Amino acid sequence: MKKVTIADVAQHAGVSKSTVSQYLNQRYDYMGEQTKARIEETINVLGYRPNILARSLKQKSTTTIGVIVANILHVFSTQVIRAIEDVCNEKDFHVIICNADNQPEKEKKYIEMLRAKQVDGIIAFPTGGNIALYQDLVRENYPIVFIDRLIEGIETNTVLLDNEKAAFIAVETLVKNGYSKIALLSPPFEHAITPRMERLNGYKNALQEYQIPLNEEYIVSGKTSEMQSLIGKLIYLKDPPKAILATNDHVLMELLTYVKKNQIRIPEEIGVIGIDEVSFADIYSPSLTTIAQPSFEMGAKAANLLFERIQKKEIINQAKIYRFEPKLIVRESC
Amino acid sequence: MKKVTIADVAQHAGVSKSTVSQYLNQRYDYMGEQTKARIEETINVLGYRPNILARSLKQKSTTTIGVIVANILHVFSTQVIRAIEDVCNEKDFHVIICNADNQPEKEKKYIEMLRAKQVDGIIAFPTGGNIALYQDLVRENYPIVFIDRLIEGIETNTVLLDNEKAAFIAVETLVKNGYSKIALLSPPFEHAITPRMERLNGYKNALQEYQIPLNEEYIVSGKTSEMQSLIGKLIYLKDPPKAILATNDHVLMELLTYVKKNQIRIPEEIGVIGIDEVSFADIYSPSLTTIAQPSFEMGAKAANLLFERIQKKEIINQAKIYRFEPKLIVRESC
DNA sequence: CTGAAAGCGCTTACAG
DNA sequence: CTGAAAGCGCTTACAG
Numbered sequence: 001m002k003k004v005t006i007a008d009v010a011q012h013a014g015v016s017k018s019t020v021s022q023y024l025n026q027r028y029d030y031m032g033e034q035t036k037a038r039i040e041e042t043i044n045v046l047g048y049r050p051n052i053l054a055r056s057l058k059q060k061s062t063t064t065i066g067v068i069v070a071n072i073l074h075v076f077s078t079q080v081i082r083a084i085e086d087v088c089n090e091k092d093f094h095v096i097i098c099n100a101d102n103q104p105e106k107e108k109k110y111i112e113m114l115r116a117k118q119v120d121g122i123i124a125f126p127t128g129g130n131i132a133l134y135q136d137l138v139r140e141n142y143p144i145v146f147i148d149r150l151i152e153g154i155e156t157n158t159v160l161l162d163n164e165k166a167a168f169i170a171v172e173t174l175v176k177n178g179y180s181k182i183a184l185l186s187p188p189f190e191h192a193i194t195p196r197m198e199r200l201n202g203y204k205n206a207l208q209e210y211q212i213p214l215n216e217e218y219i220v221s222g223k224t225s226e227m228q229s230l231i232g233k234l235i236y237l238k239d240p241p242k243a244i245l246a247t248n249d250h251v252l253m254e255l256l257t258y259v260k261k262n263q264i265r266i267p268e269e270i271g272v273i274g275i276d277e278v279s280f281a282d283i284y285s286p287s288l289t290t291i292a293q294p295s296f297e298m299g300a301k302a303a304n305l306l307f308e309r310i311q312k313k314e315i316i317n318q319a320k321i322y323r324f325e326p327k328l329i330v331r332e333s334c
Numbered sequence: 335m336k337k338v339t340i341a342d343v344a345q346h347a348g349v350s351k352s353t354v355s356q357y358l359n360q361r362y363d364y365m366g367e368q369t370k371a372r373i374e375e376t377i378n379v380l381g382y383r384p385n386i387l388a389r390s391l392k393q394k395s396t397t398t399i400g401v402i403v404a405n406i407l408h409v410f411s412t413q414v415i416r417a418i419e420d421v422c423n424e425k426d427f428h429v430i431i432c433n434a435d436n437q438p439e440k441e442k443k444y445i446e447m448l449r450a451k452q453v454d455g456i457i458a459f460p461t462g463g464n465i466a467l468y469q470d471l472v473r474e475n476y477p478i479v480f481i482d483r484l485i486e487g488i489e490t491n492t493v494l495l496d497n498e499k500a501a502f503i504a505v506e507t508l509v510k511n512g513y514s515k516i517a518l519l520s521p522p523f524e525h526a527i528t529p530r531m532e533r534l535n536g537y538k539n540a541l542q543e544y545q546i547p548l549n550e551e552y553i554v555s556g557k558t559s560e561m562q563s564l565i566g567k568l569i570y571l572k573d574p575p576k577a578i579l580a581t582n583d584h585v586l587m588e589l590l591t592y593v594k595k596n597q598i599r600i601p602e603e604i605g606v607i608g609i610d611e612v613s614f615a616d617i618y619s620p621s622l623t624t625i626a627q628p629s630f631e632m633g634a635k636a637a638n639l640l641f642e643r644i645q646k647k648e649i650i651n652q653a654k655i656y657r658f659e660p661k662l663i664v665r666e667s668c
Numbered sequence: 669c670t671g672a673a674a675g676c677g678c679t680t681a682c683a684g
Numbered sequence: 685c686t687g688a689a690a691g692c693g694c695t696t697a698c699a700g
Contacts, residue, residue, distance in 0.1 A: 388693035
């Protein structure tokens, strides 16, 4: 079955390609009623469907954007993607999803492929490992918005949580519930990934605010593989903490794994609060007090910012940082 | 900054467009070493990047596939997507994600947009509401593979769980642990969605196999909004069940919500087993016995089937159904 | 070993 | 109100 093209339609309807094209683009201004009807019919009869590729080539817009996430398996990422998808759908845009897996090389490859495919813009959870590439994009005024992570020196719109505040609220909540020996459990600090560093700062600020001396032994960070032993050490400190702030959902999982294995009771023996909402917060016993990111709002904001940039071609290089408010959800774990 | 095209490169390097194109496509067979070097240099100097759109138009392949999921927020969907993404990445393909939200109209719109964008193939969790459209696709020999759901009368490769077996194993596990009063909790049966119907069958078959009389009151299905009260009724039956099979993760969540609210003890008061793995199965108390779908294998299989179809243009209409084995993960909840 | 020319399927001034 | 022609940025026989 051969593809039917605009030329076929034109021939069958006895008009020119231009006229068919006008019809397709709803420019009926000067079109005769019968011409219109004839074209419409021919399209149905032949089963013609426009080839958007050809249009894109001419119009220089693919009505497609790229989204590069760290990993689609993270709940936060999927919620952000869902929100982006929804706003794209309204505008009849499509989204190409890529997983950079926190690997700068993969990210680079994806950015280049996306550009080669002429996507109209990109939303990325930047790995931070491609500064030169980001700078090129910004210099060329290519529409791009970052999410979740701040990249030093790159002038582009960025959407992220007020991470300091999130950690601050967490500590504050614990303090108000009578805790003062508060530990922080975090993924590695090595690459100075924005949320991790900012959450650490928020923790420190809150301690200071509430005049609780900082105990370096209470700051624990490491890879998943070493978490169990790190938590063990923390719990068996001479002067162990009475509460733990898990700075993201993965770390929380590790904590709860430890807690279950060692039959520690929450909150009697240890208070727990986590940043990032988790699906089982309500059904866990005790239910888990968490600080949620407004991920849908964040995704929608990122998409809207990108569309603004795509629509107005002018160089409005007013890169801004959009901070979102963390939401405390009080439950029973501290 | 104007886009640099193959013509610019040709001009600057003092060769023809054809030669540059040969270079880009690595057809060096007859190319002079110096020509090659000169082109390479020019490309770097000018910062040329190919426009894949133009190539796609000519070559009739976009190296992009579409994936239409019911909802990306479901863990199973994201795992399937991740697997698809990974095999696509190896082949330098991209994937466009769409959420049909179980709405046939949305699915239809997406299928049409994807085809207009000339994607090379589609993997879909079919809503079941667009039979005519599916048939068109199959008739045109358009590469498409279905996942998770079987559509009556559509001759296309389909990848899905052996749902009957999953439910059978669940019941069997309960029986072997001494249960005989076993209820089934399911989402609505209205649209005869494959996994739901098959799991119900598996449940019935297992009861028969183990000579347990079927009690219609033990078969409970309904929307999320009515689940709590339905579970309540089930529990307060004169002759209440001693174990419950939750046929998917959502239903399991509802069960656990009820259990927590009413302080019912698992497995002492009620045994629980669920189909679909959940993130918190291990950390929940008691840990939850589940039957997992091999979602990554399934996604990878779907992608590979699609690529087979894309690569060989011949009409090999040997549509097959690929059943995947459920995996019992024994833990403490029954 | 390389180039001129046609063509992929559209859109868009421009002319009439 | 409609058509002829050029062009988007590539690829690909074909000729030399």
